[in-house]
Amino acid sequence: MVDFEPSKQDLEEVRAQLTEKLGHIARSVEYVPGAGILVEVPVKRIREAVKIIHNDLDAYLRTVAGVDERPVKGVFSAYYVFGLDSKHVNIIVVAYMDSDKPSIPSVVDIAPSADWYELEMYDLLGIRVEGRRLYRFILPEDWPEGLYPLRKDVAYNIRPEPSLRSREAISGPRIPVGPYHPALHEPEYFELYVEGERVVDVRYNGFHVHRGIEKLGESRFTYQQVPFLAERICGICGFVHSVCYTQAVENAARIDVPERALYIRSLVLEVERLHSHLLWIGVACHLLGYDAGFMHAWRIREKTMVLAELLTGSRKTYGINLVGGVRKDINRDKIGKVLDTVKWVEDEFKKLVEVITSVPQVVKRATGTGILPKHDARAYSVVGPVARASGLNRDVRRDYPYAAYKEVSFKVPVYSEGDNLARLLVRVDEVLESIEIIRQLLDQLPQGPIMAEELEIPEGRIGVSSVEAPRGEDIHFIITGKGRPYRWRVRAPTYQNIPALKVMLKDAPLADAPLTIASIDPCFSCTDRVVVVDARTRKRRIISLRKLSKINCIGCLI
Amino acid sequence: MQLEVNIALSIVLFVCLTLLAPLLDGIERKIRAKLHSRIGPPSILQTWYDILKLFSKELVLPEGGLLVPLLVGLLYTLALVTLSIIPYGVPNPFTLGLPDILLVLVLVIALQLLWTVSSLASGNPYATIGVFREAGLGLVNEFFLALSLIALALITGSSSFTGLVGFRLTLSYILLLVVLGIACYVASGRIPFDIGEAEPELASGVLVEFSGPVLGLALYAHYLKRLILYAILADLIVLPFANVLGLASIGVFLLVLVVLWIVFAVVSVVLGRSRIDLAPRSLLKIYTPLTIAYSVLGYLGA
Amino acid sequence: MSLLKPFKLIGIAHRSGVVTVRYPFQPPLVTPEFRGRIRIDASKCIGCGACVNACPSNALTLVDDGERRALNYFIGRCIYCGRCADVCPVGAITISREFELATDNIGDLNSRVIHYKATCSCCGEETTATERMISYVVSRVPVTETYVHMGSRCRKRRFIEGLMMGRGMIYGESER
Numbered sequence A: 001m002v003d004f005e006p007s008k009q010d011l012e013e014v015r016a017q018l019t020e021k022l023g024h025i026a027r028s029v030e031y032v033p034g035a036g037i038l039v040e041v042p043v044k045r046i047r048e049a050v051k052i053i054h055n056d057l058d059a060y061l062r063t064v065a066g067v068d069e070r071p072v073k074g075v076f077s078a079y080y081v082f083g084l085d086s087k088h089v090n091i092i093v094v095a096y097m098d099s100d101k102p103s104i105p106s107v108v109d110i111a112p113s114a115d116w117y118e119l120e121m122y123d124l125l126g127i128r129v130e131g132r133r134l135y136r137f138i139l140p141e142d143w144p145e146g147l148y149p150l151r152k153d154v155a156y157n158i159r160p161e162p163s164l165r166s167r168e169a170i171s172g173p174r175i176p177v178g179p180y181h182p183a184l185h186e187p188e189y190f191e192l193y194v195e196g197e198r199v200v201d202v203r204y205n206g207f208h209v210h211r212g213i214e215k216l217g218e219s220r221f222t223y224q225q226v227p228f229l230a231e232r233i234c235g236i237c238g239f240v241h242s243v244c245y246t247q248a249v250e251n252a253a254r255i256d257v258p259e260r261a262l263y264i265r266s267l268v269l270e271v272e273r274l275h276s277h278l279l280w281i282g283v284a285c286h287l288l289g290y291d292a293g294f295m296h297a298w299r300i301r302e303k304t305m306v307l308a309e310l311l312t313g314s315r316k317t318y319g320i321n322l323v324g325g326v327r328k329d330i331n332r333d334k335i336g337k338v339l340d341t342v343k344w345v346e347d348e349f350k351k352l353v354e355v356i357t358s359v360p361q362v363v364k365r366a367t368g369t370g371i372l373p374k375h376d377a378r379a380y381s382v383v384g385p386v387a388r389a390s391g392l393n394r395d396v397r398r399d400y401p402y403a404a405y406k407e408v409s410f411k412v413p414v415y416s417e418g419d420n421l422a423r424l425l426v427r428v429d430e431v432l433e434s435i436e437i438i439r440q441l442l443d444q445l446p447q448g449p450i451m452a453e454e455l456e457i458p459e460g461r462i463g464v465s466s467v468e469a470p471r472g473e474d475i476h477f478i479i480t481g482k483g484r485p486y487r488w489r490v491r492a493p494t495y496q497n498i499p500a501l502k503v504m505l506k507d508a509p510l511a512d513a514p515l516t517i518a519s520i521d522p523c524f525s526c527t528d529r530v531v532v533v534d535a536r537t538r539k540r541r542i543i544s545l546r547k548l549s550k551i552n553c554i555g556c557l558i
Numbered sequence B: 001m002q003l004e005v006n007i008a009l010s011i012v013l014f015v016c017l018t019l020l021a022p023l024l025d026g027i028e029r030k031i032r033a034k035l036h037s038r039i040g041p042p043s044i045l046q047t048w049y050d051i052l053k054l055f056s057k058e059l060v061l062p063e064g065g066l067l068v069p070l071l072v073g074l075l076y077t078l079a080l081v082t083l084s085i086i087p088y089g090v091p092n093p094f095t096l097g098l099p100d101i102l103l104v105l106v107l108v109i110a111l112q113l114l115w116t117v118s119s120l121a122s123g124n125p126y127a128t129i130g131v132f133r134e135a136g137l138g139l140v141n142e143f144f145l146a147l148s149l150i151a152l153a154l155i156t157g158s159s160s161f162t163g164l165v166g167f168r169l170t171l172s173y174i175l176l177l178v179v180l181g182i183a184c185y186v187a188s189g190r191i192p193f194d195i196g197e198a199e200p201e202l203a204s205g206v207l208v209e210f211s212g213p214v215l216g217l218a219l220y221a222h223y224l225k226r227l228i229l230y231a232i233l234a235d236l237i238v239l240p241f242a243n244v245l246g247l248a249s250i251g252v253f254l255l256v257l258v259v260l261w262i263v264f265a266v267v268s269v270v271l272g273r274s275r276i277d278l279a280p281r282s283l284l285k286i287y288t289p290l291t292i293a294y295s296v297l298g299y300l301g302a
Numbered sequence C: 001m002s003l004l005k006p007f008k009l010i011g012i013a014h015r016s017g018v019v020t021v022r023y024p025f026q027p028p029l030v031t032p033e034f035r036g037r038i039r040i041d042a043s044k045c046i047g048c049g050a051c052v053n054a055c056p057s058n059a060l061t062l063v064d065d066g067e068r069r070a071l072n073y074f075i076g077r078c079i080y081c082g083r084c085a086d087v088c089p090v091g092a093i094t095i096s097r098e099f100e101l102a103t104d105n106i107g108d109l110n111s112r113v114i115h116y117k118a119t120c121s122c123c124g125e126e127t128t129a130t131e132r133m134i135s136y137v138v139s140r141v142p143v144t145e146t147y148v149h150m151g152s153r154c155r156k157r158r159f160i161e162g163l164m165m166g167r168g169m170i171y172g173e174s175e176r
């Protein structure tokens, strides 16, 4: 059974629509199974194409992958992956660029969520994006100019001499370092510009722990080793990345994964969601000074961790996923244990939620704070619970079913308030839904092998796969290569959600900032520190979210 | 002869209470752990061990230089002085004939002030935000604390705790006790009103620059402050019966003190932290009607 | 009564009791499925390097030095995935449940199996295979194959020679 395929009818409809609207610019429109509808346009006309797809067809930007295809096609290319939820299909716009001086027009004014992708393309591949301000985004300050690590002629283990560049001048006094030696956990930080206790603007400065995982996967690892690397992208929901990667490869190579393996993947993904949401609920309580809620949420969570260990052999970074299937089967004994545990978790969780939502401070401080209105949510293409709390009915498990999700039925909780409470409630509902999903999966679990027999991965194929992570949609884009991916583009959910924080934090009281930042459930290392800049005096104060970083999951942004 | 015995007893009690404060915190930590389903610290002596350990560390001076340890030292001394003049279930022999209700009021407010000033002296931005938050909240809380203590003097017709002995309980007195109870709870820096510390938001705010012996002393002073506030409450509950109970009222006083501490500890576990703009508002909403009620009742003599 | 609802927590805490443990004074709570460090059975390992190829994190490495070859296991890099145990042809690797591996002596983190390389039966030089690899192959494929005892260079040479000695026509030798 291969990954989900959109229905013939939907496909034809979309293709007809695309040919009609894009016929005058598109060089080709073809359906690539396992990826989506691939539309090639000349680089000069990318803006028109994006405008039509993003605005007229109402698709949202899922990811952008720049690729150095010089060794195979003699060009640079940029793949823009759009999702058309209603038709369950991806539209991939590809534009090829000159190999000497690659450049492409910016689309950030059409699709605001393209902002980071464009900066990344410029920084890592040296593709100039015209018509916008470009600046160093991911690479460290002292990385030499003109050395683009994702290009194929740059070795993965290169260690260039640091070259000092003149920094962008920062007005105002220097940032004080301290008091808790922030160097220890300072992967990224937000600068909050405040007036008194009111936030007036936000600036994000991240990627301090960018590890070049994509490059590693493209140059040092093999197909079957990458799942273990992918799982380490996130320390909380790593399994989503390993599933997403393996699915992308399986989609590209049209590998038949046995059904039982798909069920096990879904099962473990849901167990992971349970622990992740419980973790988040605990942290949210802690941020609100309600440590009792924190402790009890984690008391419940602990059972799900032990369950994960029983199912996979490890509490976290399960390591049971491979291209073609899974490594560890489950038996009747384990099924019984899973059912017992989820029953217990369900009961305890319901009791605890009742208490948590009765604590006046929790309710008061979550209600009406950190609001993300629906139109902003759509413009920033936010994903996961953040989207669902802002009225966007979006869930990859339902819209682009993968693993065994089309075999189970579940509700997608949607709230329209867009505040911190809505995001809390979405997650609470999802915990209960996950438990239901687990029960259905175990009930229907098919017999059979857990690993595909044939594992042939041809070169040059494109694969796209997405997984609904606890934090939102995770999406991997793959071009297959020899023995390993030629290009492996990872887009973690937080990547899509952080830019929307600007909207949520603006004009809010400073005291709510930690909760609001946490409410998108970022990988916490991303929110490690907050710099507060007083807009009136231009003085910087740094506020450490030191505690948050203890639940570290380094660099969910890859 | 009677006076000498009283003085000796007071000194013993004073020493005991000084030692008791961290112990009570130790008990609180054990209780909090129970409510969290944790084992918690190995014993109720843990707070004492913590303080002793902090004293054994080297002194690191924050930016304010010697000013900070000096202020913290002053804070601690002031706490001891305050503790020495409050009654321990029986009128305090040191303040016989003095208007000690007002004296205690002034000292408690001074304690609060010194607590914030000493952290302000470090110049740390977290501490600064913390201090402003404390000050904002204190404005409301201390106003009502002062108001209630003055009203207490008016209702009982005496500005001394001695005047409470044998006082017949009235409705207005009980309402006043409620207001004072809340005010003491808030002043003792407990959740939801610990916004000046707010660990996840401000990295411990007012405490952030203290370390080693300074932190040890500051924490000790903090526990003493809590003890003083709850002791005042316990006094107001016990003193009216002191003439009946005789010396046993000391025991009752201690019991009430411990119970109050534990009850407050449990309350702070089941609540979350408030926000600087919410906290004073919700306090006002509670205080104002209660204050009006006891004033009217007190005026009517009920 | 909603004001009192938060106090329900006391009931929850009471019912669930104490859930933390006095680790490390109590044995760790790991399930039987737990994957910890690996153990390599030196008596079984044949030095083939299959585990080294599978290991995602380079915790297992092969180091060649003349006539010897060491299979080195460095715990510091191990991610406890157990892939090596999956691929080992002789089942020399077992996954243990040990995970308390912190130490102040880096030597504790390294362990190795030393193998001796077979010498070529023809020219006497070291081959790329270990002695154990060869006995393994011979035991699995019991054909008296002389090639298996030779180094790759001699093997090629013998192959060509064999061809040339065989029946059939030789087009002729090219000039050197």
Ligand code: SF4
Pocket (backbone or CB within 6 Å): C038, C054, C055, C056, C057, C058, C059, C060, C077, C078, C079, C080, C081, C082, C083, C084, C085
């Ligand atoms: S367990 Fe995994 S990481 Fe460790 S040595 Fe084996 S293959 Fe390598």
Ligand code: SF4
Pocket (backbone or CB within 6 Å): C040, C044, C045, C046, C047, C048, C049, C050, C051, C052, C071, C087, C088, C089, C090, C091, C092, C093
């Ligand atoms: S025999 Fe097993 S342990 Fe030894 S090198 Fe080969 S795969 Fe590794």
